[in-house]
Amino acid sequence: ADLVLSRFRAESMATEDKRREQLLxxxxxxxxxxxxxxxxxxxVFETEQVGFAVLDTLHHQRGVIEQTNEQFAFIDANIIESxxxxxxxxxxAQVKRIxxxxxxVLLSITI
Structure with a gap:
């Protein structure tokens, strides 16, 4: 009976050791x-920060491009008027030359 009890305890301890190992x-x-x-x-946070920085840069560049387009339109209108x-x-000048x-010719004819 002691042998069976000691085997049972050994198996129980082995099972408990396996469970502890699995838990660890x-x-x-x-x-x-x-x-x-x-x-x-x-x-993700760093990527989000980079994304916000890129969006801010793009927004600024869009403003610069729009301002440049307005200046080109103004210059184009001035060139057309010129x-x-x-x-x-x-x-x-051609009318005055004629x-x-x-x-x-009239003066040379009358003289």
């Missing part, structure tokens, strides 16, 4: 998973 392994796995989750959360003025000046030649 489970605890280690849980701790490792928690560490991975913290690392992942840190990476062309009109130059064409009118050229036309007036009038001058006409007067020169």
């Amino acid at each position: 392994e489970s605890s280690a796995s849980i701790e490792s998973a928690r560490s991975m989750i913290k690392d992942t959360q840190r990476a 062309r009109r003025v130059l064409r009118r000046m050229l036309l007036r 009038a001058l030649y006409s007067m020169a």
Whole structure:
């Protein structure tokens, strides 16, 4: 009976040791998973911060591009108006030249 009892106690202790070992392994796995989750959360936070910085930069660049487009539109309007003025000046110069030649011809005929 003592032999059976000692075997039972030995098996019981072995089973208990296995359970303790499994619990320790489970605890280690849980701790490792928690560490991975913290690392992942840190990476997500850093990625989010980078994303916000990129969005802020893009917003600023959009403002610069819109302002540049407005300036180009203003410059384009000025160039168009300048062309009109130059064409009118050229036309007036040609009319004056024709009038001058006409007067020169009339003067040479009358003299």
